[in-house]
Amino acid sequence: QVQLVQSGAEVKKPGASVKVSCKASGYTFTSYYMHWVRQAPGQGLEWMGIINPSGGSTSYAQKFQGRVTMTRDTSTSTVYMELSSLRSEDTAVFYCARSYCSSSSCPRKYMDVWGQGTTVTVPS
Amino acid sequence: QSALTQPASVSGSPGQSITISCTGTSSDVGGYNFVSWYQQHPGKAPKLMIYDVSNRPSGVSNRFSGSKSGNTASLIISGLQAEDEADYYCSSYTSSSTYVFGTGTKVTVL
Numbered sequence: 001q002v003q004l005v006q007s008g009a010e011v012k013k014p015g016a017s018v019k020v021s022c023k024a025s026g027y028t029f030t031s032y033y034m035h036w037v038r039q040a041p042g043q044g045l046e047w048m049g050i051i052n053p054s055g056g057s058t059s060y061a062q063k064f065q066g067r068v069t070m071t072r073d074t075s076t077s078t079v080y081m082e083l084s085s086l087r088s089e090d091t092a093v094f095y096c097a098r099s100y101c102s103s104s105s106c107p108r109k110y111m112d113v114w115g116q117g118t119t120v121t122v123p124s
Numbered sequence: 125q126s127a128l129t130q131p132a133s134v135s136g137s138p139g140q141s142i143t144i145s146c147t148g149t150s151s152d153v154g155g156y157n158f159v160s161w162y163q164q165h166p167g168k169a170p171k172l173m174i175y176d177v178s179n180r181p182s183g184v185s186n187r188f189s190g191s192k193s194g195n196t197a198s199l200i201i202s203g204l205q206a207e208d209e210a211d212y213y214c215s216s217y218t219s220s221s222t223y224v225f226g227t228g229t230k231v232t233v234l
Contacts, residue, residue, distance in 0.1 A: 035223070037170075044127065044228040045162070045170065045213050061222055062125070095169055109158035109217040110175035117169055 002026035004096050004115035011121045017084040020118045022096030029077040030054040032098040033107035036070060036081045039117075040092040050099070050107070051079055088124035093117040128153065128214055128226035135232040141202040144229045146214035147195060152224055154195035158217035161190060161199045165210045173212075174199060201231070209233045 007021040022034065036048040049060035051070040058070045064083070072079045079096060095118075097111035129147040136142040146153065146161075153159055159177045162170035172181050174190035177197060187208075189200045197216075201208055214226035 037225075045164075045215075045225040047215075047223040047225060050223075059221060062220075097170075108175070109156070109223070110160035110172060110215070111162075111170075112172050112175075112181060114169040114171070 002113050004098065004113055006094075006096060006115040006118045009119040009121070011123070012086050014087055014122055014124070016086050016122075017082055018086060018120050019080055019082040020094050020096075020120070022079045022081070022115050024077045024079070024098070029074060032100050034070075034072070034079045035097045035099060035111055036068075037095045037097060037111075038092045039095065040089070043092075048081070048094075052101075052107075053077075053079060054101075083120075086120075086122045088122050091120065091122050093119050125152075125218060125220065125222060125224045128216060128224055130212075130214060130226040130229045132227070133230045133232065135234055136201075136204045137234045138204055138206065140204050141200060142204060142231065144199045144201075144212055144214075144231070146197040146199070146216075146226045148197075148216055148224070149195055151219040152216040153192065153197050153214075155219055156217050157192070159190065159192055159197040160215045161188075162213045162215065163208075163210050164213065170213065204233055206233050 005023045035050045038046045051058045053072045069082045096115040099107035161174040164170045177192045178190045187202045212229045
């Protein structure tokens, strides 16, 4: 079955970096773009950016430009999101979510399967 | 990019219908038919409920429907059930080739 399995919870010091992984299975990895979405405690969803697993191209939300890097490893069907210069406000659950790349629209503009989320805690 | 505006909370009795609004601008909601809706239960990942304004993914109840008029999209839940109690988020593609989520709406079944 289609699954996105994310890495485990992390606790990081302010100023450090965190790298979260998202391993895809059950579908053709390169046929779906991958988004990353952040959700702070008790807050809403926030789009961080997107990566094309096929060519590796990325697009980031302006808010995270310069601090986020999304990469992929096609040999293991895994995408990664690294966030640097962490501060307490970055404490959140991070989700990966896929979007299909069809011939008529690439990618489709919605996220149909989500990972289980990875909690990142940055103590103040 | 500012978040799309949703009511903080909406409530209804079992069997009733409720509507959740999602207001943006001509650069997002009003400019594209790329509005999607997600349901999130506490401690769980979001789940896609509606895509491209009014399309329902396979497996989603037909009690959920979507529409759009101008810069405002709407999610309608008919025949409200206890299991519908959750947070709901809209999302739209934008003119900057990015995505923006709504502020979120907590649905309470009375």
